[in-house]
Amino acid sequence: MQTLLQFIHSHPVGGTFSKDDWGNNDFLGVTARIYKPHSVICRQDDNNDGIFIVKSGWALLYRGLLDGERQIIDTPLRGDIVGFRSVDGPRLASLASITELAVYEISSKKLVEAILSEGRLGKTIACSLARLNAILAEHLMNAGRRNAMSRTAHFLLELEERLSSVGLSAHGRYECPLTQHELADILGMTTVHLNRTLGELRKADLVAFRAGHVEVINRKKLVKTAGFDSEYLR
Amino acid sequence: MQTLLQFIHSHPVGGTFSKDDWGNNDFLGVTARIYKPHSVICRQDDNNDGIFIVKSGWALLYRGLLDGERQIIDTPLRGDIVGFRSVDGPRLASLASITELAVYEISSKKLVEAILSEGRLGKTIACSLARLNAILAEHLMNAGRRNAMSRTAHFLLELEERLSSVGLSAHGRYECPLTQHELADILGMTTVHLNRTLGELRKADLVAFRAGHVEVINRKKLVKTAGFDSEYLR
């Protein structure tokens, strides 16, 4: 079985983890786990304090409203950190797997201890969180200031970029196991309207999203309609 | 003049900074600055790498789209950190003062050096970023899944809570120098519609926002229409 050390060493993504980050703690308390597709890894409002680092697979991080609606906050991908909070307290969001999902788990307390004794780790985590910040800020732009078409285009380009940086996309093609319903939840719109929008994007020969597969057809036009600049993902 | 040390020590907000955080670095390279109202502190796409910690005053952190529209990402308040990036590169957002704004500035490189040598600082920054993440995630909920009325209600309650935690609000009242135009940019809607919405909130005796002053009138009903739970701000 691959250790967190090996994983982090071989996938310098999300926060560019490296061996030195963990100093002499030697990964005490880190557990590797595999979840089945469509299982709930942790629930909003729960009081356990585990933090997850995605090893492989697709997941959804989401928050529910009182009326039963939910908004997907992010789709954590390989190397991303999930569940780090500034203070003790219940979880702010739920995490569910879409595909089979492999993660490393570590308790919040252990991680904080490790950060305190090893400056490099603190830097790594801070950088990873700063990147997540940038992604969330861009999603906020999407939700607030872009229409359905450019919003959808923008997110499909973001996914391509993020997947490509971890070796899961090439030549404008990638596998995306999200249903239209899930994608609509991410983009803060209705399934029906997303479907209309995907149709338009296809008809305009910009991107095609069918059967779990995304294909960028006319990148130049797509980037333009999306108003996409990948800088925020660096 | 107050030093960053003293400030951070006396305002354990945002990331609960404390004296030890800075170890033996003794705040080298930290500058205190004061900006006039309505000045631009830093610009999106600029290449300087300064990081700001807000000491007092109101500011807007925003990102512009190509078509000239902008989305306000956050309103950094006392104790908040602005501008930390995961990698070198141009700024992702602009920062502008609304009122007179006092900040501490430190170069990104210096801050990273300090983090590397002092674990506590890394923890502090990471926690502060985690809190900002939670705030952005909640704004995303707002933009994606709440209508104009609950969105507005939610943000006014958030401001109250954040200001209250730094001693700038009490008894459901606080000063808020934002114009309706700025508030609309934050909430991702038009000035006209925000105006309508504020009118409704006033007529329903939930909150009143007039002349730079906010007053919560019926908290219980307001919290309910907003679907507000302050946990994410802790």
Add this chain to the structure above:
DNA sequence: CCCAAAAATTAACTTATGTTAGAGAACGCT
């Protein structure tokens, strides 16, 4: 290979929010 369930698609209709335009109110100079 078939069937049930889930996902995608389309259509008709409704509604929340955007747009444009203008008038009144407040603010900040000089």
Add this chain to the structure above:
DNA sequence: AGCGTTCTCTAACATAAGTTAATTTTTGGG
């Protein structure tokens, strides 16, 4: 105190996106 500028507020109208509902297609288990 006056005057221009920036805010606030309203109204009439336009439209993107939501709702409901039904049909077709795909998927996965037995």
